[in-house]
Amino acid sequence: MEFQLTESTARIMERRDFLKISGTGLLGAAAMSVAGCSNNSGQAGQAVESLGKVVRNYPQAGLLGFGAMRWPMIKDADGTDIIDQEKVNEMVDLALEHGVNYFDTAPVYLQGKSEAATGTALHRHPRDSYMVATKLSNFSGPWTFQAGVDMYRRSFENLQTDYIDFYLLHSLSGRESFRKRFLDNGLIDFLLAERQAGRIRHLGFSFHGSREGFDEMMEMHAQYHWDFVQIQMNYSDWYSTDGEESEYMYTRLDELEIPVVIMEPLLGGRLANIPAPLEDMLKAVEPEASAASWAFRFCGSHPRIFCVLSGMTYKEHLEDNLRTFCNFTPLEESDYTLLQTVAAGLGDYHLIDCTDCKYCMPCPYGIDIPGLFQFFNRHITQGTYVASSAQKDYDRMRRKYLTDYDKTVQTVRQADHCCRCFQCLSKCPQKIQIPDELRRIDTYVEDLKQGKI
Amino acid sequence: MLRKFRIALASVFLIGLTLLFIGIGHQWWGWMAKLQFLPSCLALNTAVIAGILLVTLLFGRIYCSFICPLGVFQDSVNWLSSRRKGKKMRFKFHKEYRAVRDLVLLLFLLALMFGVQWFIALIAPYSAYGRMIRTIVDPTSWTAVAVAGGTLAVIFCFAWFAGREWCADICPVGTVLSVLGRFSAFRPVIDEEKCVHCGLCGKKCKASCIDTFNRKIDYARCVDCFDCLDNCKAGAIKYEFAWKRRKGSKAVAEGRENDTPDAGRRAFLAGTAFLGLSTAARADGGFAEVLPKKVPQRVERLVPPGSGSIRDFYSRCTACGLCISACPNKVLRPSTDLEHLMQPQMGYDKGYCRPECTLCSKVCPAGAILPIEPEQKSVIKIGTAKVNLELCLAFNHEATCGNCELHCPTGAVRMIEKDGRRIPVVNSELCIGCGACENLCPARPLSAITVDGISTHRING
Numbered sequence: 001m002e003f004q005l006t007e008s009t010a011r012i013m014e015r016r017d018f019l020k021i022s023g024t025g026l027l028g029a030a031a032m033s034v035a036g037c038s039n040n041s042g043q044a045g046q047a048v049e050s051l052g053k054v055v056r057n058y059p060q061a062g063l064l065g066f067g068a069m070r071w072p073m074i075k076d077a078d079g080t081d082i083i084d085q086e087k088v089n090e091m092v093d094l095a096l097e098h099g100v101n102y103f104d105t106a107p108v109y110l111q112g113k114s115e116a117a118t119g120t121a122l123h124r125h126p127r128d129s130y131m132v133a134t135k136l137s138n139f140s141g142p143w144t145f146q147a148g149v150d151m152y153r154r155s156f157e158n159l160q161t162d163y164i165d166f167y168l169l170h171s172l173s174g175r176e177s178f179r180k181r182f183l184d185n186g187l188i189d190f191l192l193a194e195r196q197a198g199r200i201r202h203l204g205f206s207f208h209g210s211r212e213g214f215d216e217m218m219e220m221h222a223q224y225h226w227d228f229v230q231i232q233m234n235y236s237d238w239y240s241t242d243g244e245e246s247e248y249m250y251t252r253l254d255e256l257e258i259p260v261v262i263m264e265p266l267l268g269g270r271l272a273n274i275p276a277p278l279e280d281m282l283k284a285v286e287p288e289a290s291a292a293s294w295a296f297r298f299c300g301s302h303p304r305i306f307c308v309l310s311g312m313t314y315k316e317h318l319e320d321n322l323r324t325f326c327n328f329t330p331l332e333e334s335d336y337t338l339l340q341t342v343a344a345g346l347g348d349y350h351l352i353d354c355t356d357c358k359y360c361m362p363c364p365y366g367i368d369i370p371g372l373f374q375f376f377n378r379h380i381t382q383g384t385y386v387a388s389s390a391q392k393d394y395d396r397m398r399r400k401y402l403t404d405y406d407k408t409v410q411t412v413r414q415a416d417h418c419c420r421c422f423q424c425l426s427k428c429p430q431k432i433q434i435p436d437e438l439r440r441i442d443t444y445v446e447d448l449k450q451g452k453i
Numbered sequence: 454m455l456r457k458f459r460i461a462l463a464s465v466f467l468i469g470l471t472l473l474f475i476g477i478g479h480q481w482w483g484w485m486a487k488l489q490f491l492p493s494c495l496a497l498n499t500a501v502i503a504g505i506l507l508v509t510l511l512f513g514r515i516y517c518s519f520i521c522p523l524g525v526f527q528d529s530v531n532w533l534s535s536r537r538k539g540k541k542m543r544f545k546f547h548k549e550y551r552a553v554r555d556l557v558l559l560l561f562l563l564a565l566m567f568g569v570q571w572f573i574a575l576i577a578p579y580s581a582y583g584r585m586i587r588t589i590v591d592p593t594s595w596t597a598v599a600v601a602g603g604t605l606a607v608i609f610c611f612a613w614f615a616g617r618e619w620c621a622d623i624c625p626v627g628t629v630l631s632v633l634g635r636f637s638a639f640r641p642v643i644d645e646e647k648c649v650h651c652g653l654c655g656k657k658c659k660a661s662c663i664d665t666f667n668r669k670i671d672y673a674r675c676v677d678c679f680d681c682l683d684n685c686k687a688g689a690i691k692y693e694f695a696w697k698r699r700k701g702s703k704a705v706a707e708g709r710e711n712d713t714p715d716a717g718r719r720a721f722l723a724g725t726a727f728l729g730l731s732t733a734a735r736a737d738g739g740f741a742e743v744l745p746k747k748v749p750q751r752v753e754r755l756v757p758p759g760s761g762s763i764r765d766f767y768s769r770c771t772a773c774g775l776c777i778s779a780c781p782n783k784v785l786r787p788s789t790d791l792e793h794l795m796q797p798q799m800g801y802d803k804g805y806c807r808p809e810c811t812l813c814s815k816v817c818p819a820g821a822i823l824p825i826e827p828e829q830k831s832v833i834k835i836g837t838a839k840v841n842l843e844l845c846l847a848f849n850h851e852a853t854c855g856n857c858e859l860h861c862p863t864g865a866v867r868m869i870e871k872d873g874r875r876i877p878v879v880n881s882e883l884c885i886g887c888g889a890c891e892n893l894c895p896a897r898p899l900s901a902i903t904v905d906g907i908s909t910h911r912i913n914g
Contacts, residue, residue, distance in 0.1 A: 081739075111739045358739060365852075365895050366743035411804065412743045416860060419895035421852035439859075446860075450809045 053099030054325035055300075058259060061131060061307045063300050064325040065102035065261065066095050068118045069109045069357065070311035083110060083117040091318055092121040096129060098322050102307045104261070105159075106135040106170060107151055108359070115158035123160045132159055133166035133261075135206065136191075138181050139359075140427070148187040152194075163198060166261075167191065168230060169205035171359075171429055174213025178220070192224065202227035206263065207249070208429035214249050221256060228306055229253055230261040232429075234271060235298040239343035250302060259306035262299045266310065268355025271295040275381050278345045281338065292317075293324040298339055301330040351377045352437050353430045360424040360434060368413040369424060369434055375408045376441050386448055398448055405445060415442035455692055456679040459518055467525040474586035476778040479816055486775055486818040488520055489579045490626050495769040496820025509630045513637035517620055517627060517676040523578035523608065524620055524676065530612035531659050542656035546664045549671055550622045554631075561625040571794035574772035575600075578624050581608065583773040584787075584795055590778070596789035616659030621674040631673035638696050641681055643668045647689035654681040654690060746802035747898040753906035755799035755886065757785065758806070758833040759814035759822040762909040769821035772796045776813035776822060782806065784888070785813060799835075801888030801904060806835075808862045808887065831863055832913045836886025836904040838866060838879045844901035847875045857890035857902050863913075866890050866902070877902060885913060 054062040072084040092103070105118040115134060122130050134155045138148050155164065169191075172178050182188040194200045204226050207214060220226075231253070233246040253260050266272050272292035279291050286294075299308045312318045331339070354373035363369055379385045379401060386397050405414070418438040428434060447453045469482035487493070493501040505516055517524040535541055557576070564572040574580050581604050588601035611619040620627045643654075645668055655665035658681060662674040681690045753763065757776065760766035772795040777785045782804035785797045799806065808830050814822045825833065838857075847854040847868065857866045857877050865883035868875050877890075879902075886904045894900035 361739050362741040364741055366741045368740060413740065416856070416893055417895065419846055419852040419854035419856055421846075421854075449807065 048094070048098075048319045048322055051098060051322050051326040054322065055328040056099075057300075057303055058306050061102045062099040062325070063305070063307055063328065064100050064296075064321055065104055065307035065309040066092070066100055067263070067309040067311035068103060068105035068114045070313045071110060071114060071117055072313050073110070081111075083113050085117055085120060087315075088117050089121045089124065091312065091315055092118075092125075094315065094318060094322075096125060098326065100318075100322075100325075101130045102133065102166075102261075102309075103130060104133040104166075104263075104309050106137050106168075107155060107158075108137040108170075115155060119159035119161070127161065131165035131201075132161065133168060134159065134164055135168040135170035136182075136187070137170040138187075139171055139177075143181050143185055145185045145187055145190070148182075148185065149190060152191075156199075163201060165201045166228065167194075167200040167203055171208050172205045172213075172217060173207070173209030175216040175220075177209075177213075178217070188224070204228040204230060204261075206230035206261075208232065208431075211245050211248055214245070214252070218252055218256065221258070226258055228259045228261055230263055230309075232264040233260075233262045233299055233302075234265050234267055234295055235339040236267060236271060236343045236346050238298070239340045240347060250304065254304040257304075260302075260304050261306050262308040264355050265299045265308050266292055266295050267353075268357065270351060270355070270377060270381075273378075273381055274342070274346060275349060276383060278342045281342060281345075285335070285338065289324075290320050292320060294335075294339065296321065296324045297329065297331050297335075300325065300328060349380055351380055353432050355430060357429060359429060360427045363418075364421065364423060365417060365419055366413050367415070367418050367438065368409045369438070371409050371413070372415050372438065372441055373432075375405065376444075379404075386453055389451070389453060398451075398453075402445070402449060415439070415445065418442070456683050459515075459677070459679055463519050463525045463528070466520055467522055467529075470522040470582070471586055473775060473816075474583050474778050475590050479779060479812070483816055485520075486773070486816065489773075489818055490516065490521075490630075491577050491579060492771050492773060492817075492819035495771055496818060498818075498820065505630075506633060509633040509637065511638045513640050513672060513675060513677040514627070514630045514634040515677045516630060517617075518678045521578055521620075521626070522582040523624075524617070526582055527608060527612035527617060527619065528659070528678070530609055531616050534613045535657075542653070544616055544656055544658050544661050546655050546658070546666075547661050549662075549674055554622050554628045557623050558625045558628040568768055570767060570772070570796055571791050574795040575604070576623065576625065577771050577773075578620075578626055580771045580773040580795070583775060583778075587774040587778055587787075593786045594789055597787050597795070600795060616661065617674075617676055618661070620676060621660055621662070627676075634675065635673040637672060638694055639692060640672055640695050641670060641675065641677070641679070641690050641692050642695055643670065644689045644691065647687050648685075649687045649689070651686065654685055657681070657684050744897040746892070746900060748800050748802050749891075749899060749903040751903070751905050753836075753908055755836050755888075755904065755906040756797075757799060757813045757822050758830055758835050758885075758910065759811070759817075759825040760910065761823065763906065764908070766821050767793055767796055769819050770796045770817075771819050771821075773818065775816045775818065779812040779816045781810060781812065799888070799906075801891040801900075803892075805888035805892040806830075806886075807889075830887075831885065834885045834907065834911050834913050836888075836906045837881045837884050838886065838890050838902050838904050840877050840879060840902050841899075842876060842901070844896040844899060845876065846895055846901070847877070848901075850874070852895065854895055856893045856895060860889040860893050862887060862889060883913065 054064045057063055072087045073081045074084040076082045095101075103118055103122060105114045107115055109115070110117075118132070122132060136148055136151060138151060156162065169178070169182055169188075172181075178188075182191075191200060191203060195203045203224070205217065207217060207229065217226075217229075229249075231246060231249045233250060237246045250260060272290065272295070274291050282289070282291055282294050296308060296310070299305060310317070310321055312321065352373045354370055354377070356370045356374055358370050360369050384397060384401060386394065386401055388394075391397065415438040418435055420435045422435060424434040444453070466485055469478070469485045472478050473482060473486055487498070488501060488505075490502070490505050493505070509516060518528070519525075535543065561573065561576065563569070574584075584597075584601045585605050585608075588597050592598045608619065648668055650665070652665040655663040659678065660674045660676055662671040663669075663681065664671070677692075679692060682692060756763050756766040772787070774787060774795070774797070777787060777797050784799050784801065784804050784806050786800055787795045788798045809827050811825050811827055811830065814825045817823075842848045845854075846852045853875075855868045855875070855877075858868045861884075863883045863885055865880045865885070866877050867880070869878055886906065888904050890902045891900045891904050894902050
């Protein structure tokens, strides 16, 4: 191993005490390279230029990490979707300028186009000014050694580098998936050797699964020494009754002193756009702060976190996040209670747990699964979901809903075309019962069309 | 004054009807379609027929200048044509070609009698106009484009070079109306005392019906555009009650055509805007390709609920295409076969005949599709589904499909177990032929379950 992630327990203690004492404020500017950051919250309107750098929990990385799963897309001359490289470069430059130096991509992101675009943007900067993470995304077979190594080597070409800072076994769910994808074919030995040789600086995995599966992965720690682990964490999961996994996982990693990278802090944007009654509760405390900033502060307030990934599509996302992470204010006790209430409120909306990761795609029958889920959630969140014919403005809302349905998703890709082949089920990291949820949407739309609602 | 009134009213009709064909505003100006003469005849809509005939007897062929969209369209073309340099006075009186006109009418009546659909569709004025607009908005097939393009070319040439010659000598509706128009109560009359014999009215009369030499107007062809009233510098032409004792006055008219240029342009713009919109549809990204559905061979064709039977439907339909414009589910489309050229037929490759929709029955001006209510739809049987197990995904264990069963509005399709396989079966008594199963069947390009029409529709239950 070239170097270890260093982090002093002392500092964590120091910070906890600090938080306990003051209840606000930032972990010591003394310990962190947060020069230039003011300590004020509620800086929504602040110019980005004056923000300085994002805070760090670990000396190596800014607490905000850049997720490369949602780069902005444009159409090329043939009408195919390609990544808007110019915008990517612009955002990467702005991010680095403010100390956001962890970039997380994967061979499967954006139909395989993310790695190269990320590499192109990063290559314009000195290699030691950024850290890049990518993954071995061999989830859908064949699980041969050669296929894995090929994917690994392609990442180096795409990222135009001779070493990868953080390399992840992508989306494991426990011993069985590990055995199938990395153990039986010998890939894990290959990757350990690569770490030894310094071409992988840190080896870890990303996890989607049950508590038992996580324990199985942790049991391997003694043997493989995971340098870091990437888990899903956000206040909605944390406080939901069936989702105490994230708290469990974080606590275990904290005990083992393994740095934690956070994915889905916003649940694919769902926590950035929450129903108005819930958002009002947050605005009542911090009128200027975005809903997203609360979700980030929730994650960022946990000291074992190496960085919080955010898949930022637009410069405005980045700017809002910079405001959150440069002037970082950890949550107070009352804030945690508030988020717990909001999380409980979110549960009542029965949203579909989709984070728009698109791992389920392409559906062999052409269904636009994430598109449909986003559509359905969006209308629930915005209150444009038609609940009953007694509702005020029923006719107009019904018409708008149905028009938007056809406009958002092509007719042949709508929910009524799902034929329950169940191929998507195993691909969904959120364990959504996709065919059932599609049927739920179909039934709802059909009832709405027939005027039964 | 009268001319301006005519232009205003004609513009309203042209715009309204054009929007109808584009598919906008049935609830507001759907009645305009119901005032059309030929569809009303086929719908046996006696009130409208009597109304039009009476109006013609009283006021002349104002129908041709106010209500008929093809007439107003020709006026627009003619107006453009006359704006060319030196073409303001391009007309000259000629005698009516009565033989031609009567022959066309005779052929038309024979075609109606024997159901020679293509001939009717080609020369019925309202249908011809509808076809042109519809094809601009939604070109369904090359045949449709060719037929509509041909129609446009012919009508355009007639209007450009010969004003209202089409209406005077060919249009069967015009010929019928001319019988009464000849004797109309109100008509443009030339006051011989005032007339200075300048001949201007005749040179500008787009119907070429003013015999300036004899100071006579051929009222059989005059479409009451009132242009001559404005154009006569001597003020010798008046639109007046003519059933009083003959004063010996003679009528003149003249022919600067000045109709609704704006309406034509707007129709065109609306059409192109629409085309632009449809091509800007969202492109796929990260999606598996979905093969377009193929239209299966049907034992009998499908016509909409409300039409009673295939024969009734095709004998009344004038191929105006209004139902095609109105269909929100992309089910109705023009036929391309000669027998039913441009008359609508149904297909379930893009959508199906949804249980709550009765739009086509509401808009049909010809009575080919009689009005029905949504509650009736689930019992009107227009066809029967049949299964082709070879293509069925459930039968072939490809998926736990059951889309046909799930979406059947009458419970006619059910999935059953047979020899360890799940297969769809059809209760032909309950099946109404709406095509939900065919459209939503995941088998592509041919569905594993398809619908055959039945010649006479019936009420289930």
